[in-house]
Amino acid sequence: DAGVIQSPRHEVTEMGQEVTLRCKPISGHNSLFWYRQTMMRGLELLIYFNNNVPIDDSGMPEDRFSAKMPNASFSTLKIQPSEPRDSAVYFCASSPDMNQPQHFGDGTRLSIL
Amino acid sequence: AQSVSQHNHHVILSEAASLELGCNYSYGGTVNLFWYVQYPGQHLQLLLKYFSGDPLVKGIKGFEAEFIKSKFSFNLRKPSVQWSDTAEYFCAVKGNSNYQLIWGAGTKLIIKP
Numbered sequence: 001d002a003g004v005i006q007s008p009r010h011e012v013t014e015m016g017q018e019v020t021l022r023c024k025p026i027s028g029h030n031s032l033f034w035y036r037q038t039m040m041r042g043l044e045l046l047i048y049f050n051n052n053v054p055i056d057d058s059g060m061p062e063d064r065f066s067a068k069m070p071n072a073s074f075s076t077l078k079i080q081p082s083e084p085r086d087s088a089v090y091f092c093a094s095s096p097d098m099n100q101p102q103h104f105g106d107g108t109r110l111s112i113l
Numbered sequence: 114a115q116s117v118s119q120h121n122h123h124v125i126l127s128e129a130a131s132l133e134l135g136c137n138y139s140y141g142g143t144v145n146l147f148w149y150v151q152y153p154g155q156h157l158q159l160l161l162k163y164f165s166g167d168p169l170v171k172g173i174k175g176f177e178a179e180f181i182k183s184k185f186s187f188n189l190r191k192p193s194v195q196w197s198d199t200a201e202y203f204c205a206v207k208g209n210s211n212y213q214l215i216w217g218a219g220t221k222l223i224i225k226p
Contacts, residue, residue: 004156031212043203043216055212091156098212101147104156 002026004105006092012111018080021108024073025094033102034067034077035091043091049075050098082112115140117204119217126194127225134189134220136178136204143209146187148178151219152200160202163187164209174198196226 005024013019025032034046048056052069060067064083069075079086089109093102120135138144148160161172168180178189187204204217 042218045213048212050212093157099145099210101159101162102214104149104158106156 004092004094004103006090006105006108008108009106010109010111012113013082014113015083016081017112018078019082019086019110019112021077021090021092021110023075023077023092023105025075025092026103027073029094029096029103030072031095031098031100031102032069032075033093033095034075035093037089037091037107038087046077046090084112086110087112115206115215117206117215117217119202119204119220121220122218123221123223125223125225128196129193132189132191132194132198132222134202134204134222136187136189136217138185138187138204138206138215140185140206140208140215144206145209146178146180147205147207147214148172148176148187148189149203149205150200151203157203160189194222194224196224198222199224 007022030051032049036044036046046059047067049069065079067077089107091104091107093104095102116139118137146163149157150160151157160176161170161178163170163180171177176191178187180187201219201221203219205214207214
């Protein structure tokens with residue numbers, strides 16, 4: 001079991017640049033979650049996919065954020081244009097179905113200068 | 114409103130001390146409960162979960178938690194902590210057949226060697 005794989009592990013970029021975060025869920029898991037973790041706000045759910053379909057994107061902060069899941073083994077979270085307040089650790093998690101515990105990736109530590 | 118409250122933001126203990134981290138939740142209906150651990154610089158890992166049945170749940174690394182429905186609590190315990198237990202611990206709740214986890218703010222645990 002390879003676990004949830006995220007890339008990159010770290011990203012440092014200047015404000016205004018486009019940032020793309022990637023996630024490969026565990027094979028066979030049909031639920032995928034994107035979270036943001038900051039000291040001030042803790043863990044926030046950004047978006048939830050079920051069977052590759054976005055079910056709940058109410059946590060996406062604003063239109064600068066978008067997420068896709070083109071197939072069962074890949075998802076992206078994009079920020080365009082990025083701003084310093086987007087600096088955070090972004091986690092992807094997957095689960096066999098929505099009733100089962102979520103398995104987290106190692107996260108992407110994003111710094112926007 | 115649905116919420117999870119973790120009573121202590123920081124706990125400092127010496128090795129071999131006993132541990133109890135508090136978690137109270139506000140959620141209507143049948144709940145599923147979780148404790149996750151996040152070691153420094155790492156991703157969240159599932160410690161234990163409660164779905165139904167015996168309210169005393171045993172997890173990995175010698176941790177256990179007790180679901181007390183009347184008190185809306187799910188406290189985490191360990192009889193004798195080790196230095197390697199230094200981490201942040203998160204309590205989370207979700208409704209049965211609901212995808213969204215409601216997260217506590219986390220408790221940072223420091224074990225002095």
